[in-house]
Each structure stands twice: as C-alpha cells, then as structure tokens.
Amino acid sequence: MTEIRTVQIHFDDLDAMGLLHNSRYALLVERAVSAFWADQGWTFDPATSRFKDVYLAVREFKITYNVPIMGAGEVLVEFWMDRMGRTSGVYGFRVLSADRSVVHADGYRVNVNLDPATLRPAPFSPEIREAATPLLGAPA
Incomplete structure (x- = not known):
C-alpha cells in the first residue's frame, strides 16, 4: 500500500531559475515520511515517542529527476516500503x-535503525514493524 502526503514548496526552495533546487527533493520526501511517522506516534525524543526506535539514519538516497518543478506551491509525495529487513528499511517514493x-x-x-548507545545497526522493534505494515508493498 502507498501513502500520499501533500508537501509545500516555498519560494526559498527554488534556485535562481525558479526551479525546485535538486537538494530539496530529498527534503520533500523527508517531510512526507516524517509526517506519516508523527501520525503513528513517533518523535525524535525517546522519552515521548511511542517507539523505542528513534535513531534512524539514512544510509542511501537515490533520486531520478524526470520533470522539473517550477515555482512554489503544493506537490504530492507518494511513498511505500519495498522491504523491511532486520535492521534496515527501503522506502520507494515518487514526487508528483x-x-x-x-x-x-x-x-x-x-534507513538503518541504530542502537543509541553504540550507533551500530540494531533490530527494529515489533511495535515499529507493526506500524510500518500498511506501507509494505510496491504500488500497483
């Protein structure tokens, strides 16, 4: 199943030609994925998060740019999880x-789940696996 979130592009996201700067695409994806997890009860603060998995680091990010986004306004970010392994998860996404x-x-x-004490990869908790279940599977 996929999740679709509306994300706002601001004037300061644009480059000198009025196009969305290439580095901002990753930020759009981050905002969409973070909003999903916030709705599930995840926060950056281990004391208030529903999940003990709060140290999630990006290991790899690949973006293929197809058609430039011109100007400020709203776009959609569609995302899903292609795979959730023992310590890492792979999100697929499209900016629409x-x-x-x-x-x-x-x-x-x-993304890789890290142990907060060692900053080494650590297994995902059962709670975060359950919350991620609706995202598993590529779009039709």
Missing part, C-alpha cells in the same frame, strides 16, 4: 504534481 499527472522525481531511500 498536485493533480498526479506528472512524476517529477522518483527513487528510493534506505
């Missing part, structure tokens, strides 16, 4: 126009 007619970019992102 607000009307879903244009795929501006697509790619994947690998």
Whole structure:
C-alpha cells in the first residue's frame, strides 16, 4: 500500500531559475515520511515517542529527476516500503504534481535503525514493524 502526503514548496526552495533546487527533493520526501511517522506516534525524543526506535539514519538516497518543478506551491509525495529487513528499511517514493499527472522525481531511500548507545545497526522493534505494515508493498 502507498501513502500520499501533500508537501509545500516555498519560494526559498527554488534556485535562481525558479526551479525546485535538486537538494530539496530529498527534503520533500523527508517531510512526507516524517509526517506519516508523527501520525503513528513517533518523535525524535525517546522519552515521548511511542517507539523505542528513534535513531534512524539514512544510509542511501537515490533520486531520478524526470520533470522539473517550477515555482512554489503544493506537490504530492507518494511513498511505500519495498522491504523491511532486520535492521534496515527501503522506502520507494515518487514526487508528483498536485493533480498526479506528472512524476517529477522518483527513487528510493534506505534507513538503518541504530542502537543509541553504540550507533551500530540494531533490530527494529515489533511495535515499529507493526506500524510500518500498511506501507509494505510496491504500488500497483
């Protein structure tokens, strides 16, 4: 199943030509994925998070740019999990126009769960696995 989130592009996200700066695509994906997890009860603070898994680091990020985004406004970020292994998860994503007619970019992102004491890969908790279940599976 996929999740779709609306994300706002601001004027300061644009480059000198009025296009969304290439580095901002990763930020759009981050905002969408973070909003999903916040809705599930995840926070950056281990004392208030529903999950003990709060040290999640990006290991790899691949973006293919298809059609530039021009100007500020809203876009959609569609994402899902292709795989959730023992210590890492792979998100697939697409950045879409607000009307879903244009795929501006697509790619994947690998996150690794880290042990807070050692900063080494650690197994995901059963709670976060359960919360991630709706994201598992590529879009149709």
